[in-house]
Amino acid sequence: MSRGPATYITPPRLARFPDPHDPLEYSSRSFLLVGDGRRLLRAWGSPEEPWALAVEPEGSRWRVEGPPIPPARLRSAARALFSFDHPLEEFYRRVRRDPVLRGTERRFRGVRLPRDPHAYESLIHSIVGQQISVTAAAAIKRRLLERGSVRLEHDGLPVPHLPVPDEIRRLGIDGLRSVGLSAAKARALLVLADPERLARLGRTDWVTAPLETARAELCELPGVGRWTAENVLLRSAGRTDVFVAGDLGLRVALDRYGAVPRAAPESDARAWAERWYPGWGSYATFYLWRRLTEERVLGPSPGPRGGGADGSPPSGSANSRTGRSPGPARRPVRAPAIGRGRRADRAGSGRR
Numbered sequence: 001m002s003r004g005p006a007t008y009i010t011p012p013r014l015a016r017f018p019d020p021h022d023p024l025e026y027s028s029r030s031f032l033l034v035g036d037g038r039r040l041l042r043a044w045g046s047p048e049e050p051w052a053l054a055v056e057p058e059g060s061r062w063r064v065e066g067p068p069i070p071p072a073r074l075r076s077a078a079r080a081l082f083s084f085d086h087p088l089e090e091f092y093r094r095v096r097r098d099p100v101l102r103g104t105e106r107r108f109r110g111v112r113l114p115r116d117p118h119a120y121e122s123l124i125h126s127i128v129g130q131q132i133s134v135t136a137a138a139a140i141k142r143r144l145l146e147r148g149s150v151r152l153e154h155d156g157l158p159v160p161h162l163p164v165p166d167e168i169r170r171l172g173i174d175g176l177r178s179v180g181l182s183a184a185k186a187r188a189l190l191v192l193a194d195p196e197r198l199a200r201l202g203r204t205d206w207v208t209a210p211l212e213t214a215r216a217e218l219c220e221l222p223g224v225g226r227w228t229a230e231n232v233l234l235r236s237a238g239r240t241d242v243f244v245a246g247d248l249g250l251r252v253a254l255d256r257y258g259a260v261p262r263a264a265p266e267s268d269a270r271a272w273a274e275r276w277y278p279g280w281g282s283y284a285t286f287y288l289w290r291r292l293t294e295e296r297v298l299g300p301s302p303g304p305r306g307g308g309a310d311g312s313p314p315s316g317s318a319n320s321r322t323g324r325s326p327g328p329a330r331r332p333v334r335a336p337a338i339g340r341g342r343r344a345d346r347a348g349s350g351r352r
Helices: 071-081 088-095 119-128 134-145 166-177 183-192 197-202 209-219 226-235 248-256 266-276 279-300 317-323
Strands: 005-010 031-034 041-043 050-056 062-067 152-156 157-159
Touching: 005 071, 031 157, 041 071, 041 157, 050 071, 050 152, 119 183, 119 197, 119 226, 152 183, 166 183, 166 197, 166 317, 183 197, 183 317, 209 226, 248 266, 248 279, 266 279
Parallel strands: none
Antiparallel strands: 005 062, 031 041, 041 050, 050 062, 152 157
């Protein structure tokens, strides 16, 4: 596809361009950072007709390029990708009062929820990742990307993207099993590729419907349970109120930082989110993932160790009363934790 003229967007004050050395929020998604990380290339558009979106900072504005489509559509895509419509300062006001995430509003300043262009992509990523390690899921996704025949390019650079629905249907059960998917997950992906189902996935009222309603409707799909549905609402609908309490990495983080014991029921984790982050569960999820991943790689931030992201222990915890550090006494965090559900969604229950 040929390239259209460039257009520009002005990011909000609290916005940050992705760091090529810290790509957690875009991990395994259909994107590239090129030109020393100054330009982001991302597959966008409908599942049937994806196109390449390019975004690059230029001074106080960000340059946006894509195919020859109306500039307003390009700008809308870039704003959606970076969730520019979210009033991030409201979340940060809550963070400053929370002993667990306090300090992340400085460490991760301007980091916003990255969205997927369509529920089709979010569902495939979530179903593939059910009940397996991040490393295994990435390997399966890589092989799945290689099965696609529709090529996207920008300035001669190939842009990765998931197979379009027609390609998924052509692969069939055997072709999908060959990339490492279980039979149950393969059947779930074939359901997503059905034209009638695709039309239903394109609805926009999942953004405004009550969370329980949107989640229940997604759970009607084969292979979709609560963990998968919540990940999809967080990534494709761009909702701010989705706390993925069944995620293993999130539960490890809540336990590590003294908020909710890992063995506690899922309802305790949801109660924590409702207390500290009503309406902002998605960002609480994302910033907990982010903090856990960064500290796993770099170690805790300088200063006394404890529950707070700035080094302070959670108020009222045993460690805050005795002054002991929770870090050394905790079990080590294993690398595959991020992005895994604690319980199997239905597609993950089949043999792999």
